Amino acid sequence: LKHFHQYHDIFHETGVCIDGFSLPHQHSLLHYEDLIRVFSAPNGLCTSIMESKLITVVKKPWWWLSKHKALGQILQRNQCLSKLAAAGADFEARGMLPVSH
Numbered sequence: 001l002k003h004f005h006q007y008h009d010i011f012h013e014t015g016v017c018i019d020g021f022s023l024p025h026q027h028s029l030l031h032y033e034d035l036i037r038v039f040s041a042p043n044g045l046c047t048s049i050m051e052s053k054l055i056t057v058v059k060k061p062w063w064w065l066s067k068h069k070a071l072g073q074i075l076q077r078n079q080c081l082s083k084l085a086a087a088g089a090d091f092e093a094r095g096m097l098p099v100s101h
Contacts, residue, residue: 061073061078064077
């Protein structure tokens with residue numbers, strides 16, 4: 001992994017990877033070894049679930065909100081959505097709403 005980060009430019013220079021590397025994926029490689037030690041070896045399912053959550057929790061709100069102090073907006077939006085989901089589940093349990101499934 002250290003060699004990859006040291007020599008990854010060769011892929012661009014030789015035309016193997018013309019468009020460059022995905023920076024979020026490349027950055028995640030920096031944490032990969034430590035995460036394997038802490039959480040066991042990840043597989044495609046684990047990474048796809050995490051990527052799906054990232055899209056839902058961070059990327060979609062980023063697209064929808066203004067970019068001014070975006071982190072605060074994203075956190076507030078996610079908190080509101082969590083409260084709405086909890087209220088909906090509570091209302092269904094009390095028979096105040098029809099079951100949505």
